[in-house]
Amino acid sequence: MRIKTRLSLLFTLLVASILLVFASVIYWSSSKSREIEFYEELEKEAITKAKLFLEAQVKPTTLHKIYLNNSEIINEVEVAVYDYDFNLLYHDAVEIDRVKETKEMIHSIIQSGSLHYTQEDWQVIGMKYSFGDRNYIITATAYDEYGYTKLQNLFVTIVVLVVISLLVIYFVGLFFADKVLLPITKMNDEVNKITATNLDLRISTKKNKDELAALGDTFNEMLNRLENSFDSQKQFVSNISHELRTPLAAIIAELELALSKEQDKAYYVQTLQNALSDSQKIVRLSNSLLDFAKASYDPTEIVFKSVRVDEVIIDACQKLQRMNASYKFNFLIDESVSSEEMMIVKANPYLLEVALVNLLENACKFSEQNACTIQVLYLDYRLTIQVIDKGIGIAQEDLEHIFIPFYRGQNQNYKEGNGIGLPLTNKIINLHKGTLQVVSKVGEGTTFTIQL
8 A cells, every 4th residue: 555545544534533422522412412401302291281181170081182183293291280299189191001100109209209211212310390289290292303303414524525535535635645745756756766886876855854855965975875885886897807907917928928939948947937926916815805805794704702902913923924034023911911811802813814814914014124013902901902113104185095995005016015905904993893003104114003
């Protein structure tokens, strides 16, 4: 069911409930008023006949003729007069006798003074009447045909008006719901025009900042992020292609040149060494991309366990020294780390080692002495790892971009790299709910600070 129809139906049901309550109150009030008014009419008619019979001394036969004549035209009131000893003095229609008075009924009227009840839609009253020094009991009953007809007409009128009102309200509700939801319909049409090939399109929003305008702004912000994501993905693919193409092109060129004419053994050895070096670059790039993918997993799919940070640092240093024996590391543990338990954190050992290897390799690679210092300390109640080098430093304009994949700063002219290491390290640290900060000054060195 469409929202427009649902809103209109809900509004109609709400109004229907209100109308039914009011209609019920009106009908019930009219019914009670009719009942009370007819009881009053019965009392008046009973007193009138009692006066005619007792005070005016009108003969019973005359009163019977009046009753019979009126009964042919209208529902005449049937009146009976009793004394306190339950002797019937007068009755309009003894052969019919709708009330069927009993001694108990007469006694009840004497005790309470009056009696009112309904018997098969016929209203009945009983009352005391005094004339001279004697007391009488008068009963009267009649069917209020006129009153019930009015009630029936009122009921039909109410039903017709409620049905017509609900139909009008439903269609008016549809009209206004359509007006209210028109901006959403337009927004939906504009969204359907946006595809992967035209992500630059945006939803038009009104200047008045209502809920729909806020929704449009939020959607436009999402499109901005989506467009940036697509652009980043395109750039990412382009960068990977470039990083792979360069060493592959070098390998192909070297091999083609070696095959073009016969060379001496030393040339072939050099060619194979160059090809091996370029192949190793491709392997390192592939490994970095795989690690980057692992760091992008859902955190719930990555196994975290208690690990000793100092052991992970030592493993990272040993791995780098196997790769390059010239790398030197100075490992310091601050006195703020006063127990072995303070070295333990919840982490994924493999990913944490990858992050440290990237930082340590960069520190040694861009340092003249191929050396760096690793310091472990407690800072702001968190285990902190600092990687410090005395290398060439990072330019201020590059610091804002070093965590962007494949970004290469001014130092790319000094050492080779693929631009994945620092973004991968940052992603891993974020995955561990930690922080990675960098402070650097050109010509003096760089300090990376990890807090876990």
